[in-house]
Amino acid sequence: MFFITYSYGTSLHEVVGWYNRDMDTIYFRFTRRRIFSLLLSTLFALTVSSRLQAAPELTDGSIVIGRSVQGRPIEAYRFGTGTRKFVVVGATHGAPERNTQVLSRMLIDWYREHPNEIPSSVRLYIIPVLNPDGDVLDSRQNANGVDLNRNMNTTIDDCSDNDWDTTVFGAGGVVSDTGGPYPDSEAESRVIRSFLLDASAVVFLHSDAGLVFPPSCDDPVSIAFAQAYAAGAGYEYARYWDKYPITGGMHDWARGIDLPAIIPELLTGEDPEFQQNLAGLRAVFHNTAVLIPPLSIRTVDDVPMPLPIWRFWQAYGSDMLGPPLSTAQVADGVYIQDFTTARIRYDSAAEFHAVSMLPTPAFDASGPIVEAINPDQILTNPANPFTIHDAFARYYLRTDGLEMLGTPLSDEVLMPTNTDPTATQVFEKGVIRYDPQTNSIIRLPVVWESVATASLIASDLPFQLR
Numbered sequence: 001m002f003f004i005t006y007s008y009g010t011s012l013h014e015v016v017g018w019y020n021r022d023m024d025t026i027y028f029r030f031t032r033r034r035i036f037s038l039l040l041s042t043l044f045a046l047t048v049s050s051r052l053q054a055a056p057e058l059t060d061g062s063i064v065i066g067r068s069v070q071g072r073p074i075e076a077y078r079f080g081t082g083t084r085k086f087v088v089v090g091a092t093h094g095a096p097e098r099n100t101q102v103l104s105r106m107l108i109d110w111y112r113e114h115p116n117e118i119p120s121s122v123r124l125y126i127i128p129v130l131n132p133d134g135d136v137l138d139s140r141q142n143a144n145g146v147d148l149n150r151n152m153n154t155t156i157d158d159c160s161d162n163d164w165d166t167t168v169f170g171a172g173g174v175v176s177d178t179g180g181p182y183p184d185s186e187a188e189s190r191v192i193r194s195f196l197l198d199a200s201a202v203v204f205l206h207s208d209a210g211l212v213f214p215p216s217c218d219d220p221v222s223i224a225f226a227q228a229y230a231a232g233a234g235y236e237y238a239r240y241w242d243k244y245p246i247t248g249g250m251h252d253w254a255r256g257i258d259l260p261a262i263i264p265e266l267l268t269g270e271d272p273e274f275q276q277n278l279a280g281l282r283a284v285f286h287n288t289a290v291l292i293p294p295l296s297i298r299t300v301d302d303v304p305m306p307l308p309i310w311r312f313w314q315a316y317g318s319d320m321l322g323p324p325l326s327t328a329q330v331a332d333g334v335y336i337q338d339f340t341t342a343r344i345r346y347d348s349a350a351e352f353h354a355v356s357m358l359p360t361p362a363f364d365a366s367g368p369i370v371e372a373i374n375p376d377q378i379l380t381n382p383a384n385p386f387t388i389h390d391a392f393a394r395y396y397l398r399t400d401g402l403e404m405l406g407t408p409l410s411d412e413v414l415m416p417t418n419t420d421p422t423a424t425q426v427f428e429k430g431v432i433r434y435d436p437q438t439n440s441i442i443r444l445p446v447v448w449e450s451v452a453t454a455s456l457i458a459s460d461l462p463f464q465l466r
C-alpha cells in the first residue's frame with residue numbers, strides 16, 4: 001500500500017474557509033435509484049480469520065495506526081488474539097484530560113502482566129493518546145484547534161439533535177467554533193474512523209464528570225454496556241449527557257455504524273482512578289457474549305454485506321459509493337464487494353486499515369486538459385505527473401481523497417459526453433466528474449459498467465440484468 005502525500009499551495013485553514021462558503025455546492029449527493037436488480041445467492045456466513053497479520057512499525061509492543069495533524073504517531077497496544085476487537089481510547093481531549101492517558105498506560109502495564117484477564121474471544125487494543133498534538137501543545141483540541149469529540153459525522157445515526165456542527169458546546173458548556181470545517185475533517189478523526197470499522201465494542205475515556213453514558217440514539221447493547229461498566233467502576237450511570245448538547249461526538253458516530261460504544265467520565269481531571277476502571281472493564285469482560293458481540297451481516301436492498309464493509313459504506317458516504325451490486329466474494333478471510341462506483345475490501349486478519357478500497361476498472365478519459373484557475377488550490381506530487389486542482393482538489397481533501405480515490409491516473413480533462421464536454425478525472429480507485437445538472441462532483445458508476453459489460457459477455461455469472 002503506497003500513500004502519496006500531496007502538498008497544497010495554501011494552509012489548510014485557508015482552504016477550509018473556502019469550503020465553508022461553498023459548502024452547498026461542494027456537498028455531493030448520489031442520486032439513489034435502482035439502476036438494475038440483481039439475482040442473489042443465499043446469505044453467506046461471516047467468518048473472521050483467526051490469523052493476525054504482522055503489523056508494521058512495531059515499537060515497544062505497540063502498532064502505529066496512523067498519524068496526527070503534526071505527524072505524531074497514534075499508537076495502539078494489543079492484548080489477546082480473539083476475534084472480537086475491543087478498543088479503549090484515551091486522551092481524545094489532550095492535555096486537560098491527561099489522566100485518561102495515565103489510566104490507559106496503567107491498563108497497558110496491567111494487561112501486560114495479567115494477559116489471562118483477557119477473555120479468549122477478545123482482542124483488546126488500548127490507544128493511550130488519540131490526540132498526541134493536544135497533549136504536547138497543552139490543548140483540549142488538536143493542532144488545527146478542532147475538538148476531536150465534536151468532529152465526527154453524526155448525521156449517519158438515527159438522531160438529528162446530535163448532528164455535526166462547526167459551532168459546538170465544549171467543556172463546561174463553553175460555545176466555540178471548534179467542530180472543524182466539515183465532519184471527519186481531521187487526521188485523528190480519520191484514523192479512529194478507519195480503526196474502528198471492524199471493532200466489536202469501544203470505550204472512549206474522558207474526564208471529569210464521574211459518570212458513564214451510551215450514545216444518545218437508543219441501542220440496548222450500548223446501554224447494557226454502560227450500565228455494566230458503571231456498576232463495576234462505581235461510577236454513576238446516565239442514560240443521557242444532559243449538561244449541554246454534544247454534536248459530532250465519537251460515541252454517537254459509533255452508533256451510526258452500529259458499534260456498541262460508551263463514554264466513561266472519570267470523577268476528577270487528575271486521578272487516573274485505575275482500580276475503578278479496571279473493575280469496570282472486568283464487569284464488561286464478565287458479559288463478553290452480550291457486550292462485545294461478534295461481527296455480523298447487514299442487508300441493504302436485499303444485498304448482504306459483512307458488517308465492516310457496511311460500516312465503511314455508511315461512514316464514508318453510501319450516496320457517494322452507490323448501492324451494492326452483489327454479495328461479497330470471500331477467500332481466506334478477505335472479502336471483496338462491488339458497489340456502483342467503488343470496490344471495497346475487508347481483510348479480517350488485518351490489525352488496522354482492515355477495510356479499504358481497491359482499484360477500479362480501467363477508464364479512458366481523453367480530451368483537452370483543464371488548466372488550474374486558482375494557483376493556490378493545486379494538489380501536486382513530485383512522483384506523479386498529474387495535478388488535482390480547484391473544485392476537484394477541494395472535493396479530494398474533503399472526502400479523504402487518499403482513501404477514497406488514491407492517486408490520479410489522468411489530468412482533469414474535458415471529456416465528450418452525451419450533452420456538453422464535462423470535466424472528468426481518473427484516479428486509481430474511482431473516476432470523478434463535474435455534474436452541471438446538480439452543480440456538484442460525482443463518482444462515475446465505473447464498477448457497475450464493468451460488471452454490466454461482463455454479464456453481457458458471460459451469461460453464467462452469478463448476476464444478470466433484468
Ligand SMILES: [Zn+2]
Pocket residue numbers: 092093097149205206207
Ligand atoms: Zn473529554
